[in-house]
Amino acid sequence: MINLVQNEMMKLIGKRRFLIISVIIIVLLSMFTYAQARHAETTRERLGSVDWRTELQQQIVDWQNRLSSAGQWREHLQIQIQQSQYYLDHGVNPSEPGAPTFIRGFVENSAELFLPLLVMIIAVDLVSSERSMGTIKLLLTRPVSRFCILLSKYIALVLSVSLVLFIFGLLSYVISAMMFGSQGWSAPVLTGFSVQGGELDISGVRLVSQWQYILQQFGLAWFISMVVGTLSFMLSILMRSSAAGMGTMLACLIAGAILSSMVSSWDSAKYLFMVNLGLMDYVSGTAPPIEGMTLGFSLAVLAAWMIGALAVSFAVFMRKDIY
């Protein structure tokens, strides 16, 4: 079994997938860090040299001014204002300058779309490429069961996802530390905000260290990536063409991003996996797309989709005629 997994890993490394992913991350990260640095600079120019309290207060006022024209984002904005006000009242800086704060924001924003896309690069042709290249016959003529072969592929996928996330974390630390400095791992972060009926509930708010918060974020990001990876894995078995699998998966992810902003009145949409990918929102205390969704609910829905996809994958792969 271990040999089979290693064989799969060797193929992935041979295909230079990790290299491609690293390059993508580096390019995008450089752009984001630069944008962030510029943003900080313009704020300084606008307000003069000010402390973070003044800056946050200004941010709150800017949001308050947007309230009346915010339309459907009104509630969202209101919660954001209350949350920032809470930070302000308790003397906690929500964006302590430094690499860890950058990572926190970056993971939060990329967990839903960017990371899953990177994972898809690996997962989407894990099986279908073997079929289109014809190497699957060689693989299946080995004296091991089909179950073991598919399992080894899946384990390789799990390992790759973990590795991609690690590369992601490492690179974002290295690059942003060059720009913002590496301090701030133990900075306090407020968490446990929850949204009840459009109101911010602060009863469960507590203070955690930033490193702990980031580790928890990565845990969630890993789970999201695993769900997307598993679904892509299933598609690569069901579809002969990698491009078709990639297209389907992309359509789902983008549909999820669009749906999340407009499904609030379509209640049963909460059982769709793509609407549930915003796990980070529960931790940061943003309103969920559909009222009544919780972290536990979303995790359960995603887990159900994942198990379903795995069951289909194995069932199909073991019965399928290979020619």
Next chain:
Amino acid sequence: MQSKKVRFITAFAAVACLLWLFGLGWTVNDYLFGTNGASAFPVSDEEPAPASDEFKIIALGDSLTRGIGDLEGKGYAGYVSDRLKQAGWNISFVNLGIKGLTSVQLAEQMKEMEIGRQIGQADAVLMTIGGNDLFLGGQTLSNLTDEGIAKLEDEYLNHLEVILGAIQASNPDAAVYVLGLYDPFGELEEGAVTSRVVRAWNYKTMETIAEYANAVFVPTYDLFQQNVSEYLFTDQFHPNEKGYQRMAERVAALIIGTGGQS
């Protein structure tokens, strides 16, 4: 050789996998089975205001302070800061104006700790308030009786006292510039009525402000009395760039006149 590298990467990925699993488990444990740890907040370490040679301006109030109608989005407050910068002053400028703010809401805003702290550091406070109390967000005054207006006025003056009192409590030294109302409807049919109301309103505001030593009433009524359309934005209610520039000219001159000693 090749297989050694693969083995290393695989093992490494396995370790990373465990780490993320741990993170996920921790999250689930923390957020689902609320092990609410002690939420000890750090004592809000009130850093003393960094003593700097900057002249700090805080702008409070409604849409005029925010700069609605100004295509550059600066408003009179922004232009005041610009003019002082041109005059060679070292300015730090914070605009806390919120469009649609009424005097009740501003009085409410004054209670926030952070606002108080910022005013405490300020050298000058600029303020426009009352426009939304009187014009009710642009509705005409025509359906209001004299008693109705008197009631609005009383409430407004009470709030104004609360606001000025709060500013004085936070910072007894800062100069407060309260800009008066102008009459955007002066050239309309109802002009005669609204002008009278606005003049009375300004007069009472001025009388109230007179009780505060550091407060200065800055009239704007005359600026928008002639050729109104030249200085109003297309909504015929807010000033445009030219209108704001005229207001700023006045305030900037007053501030420069103080010589900047805080």
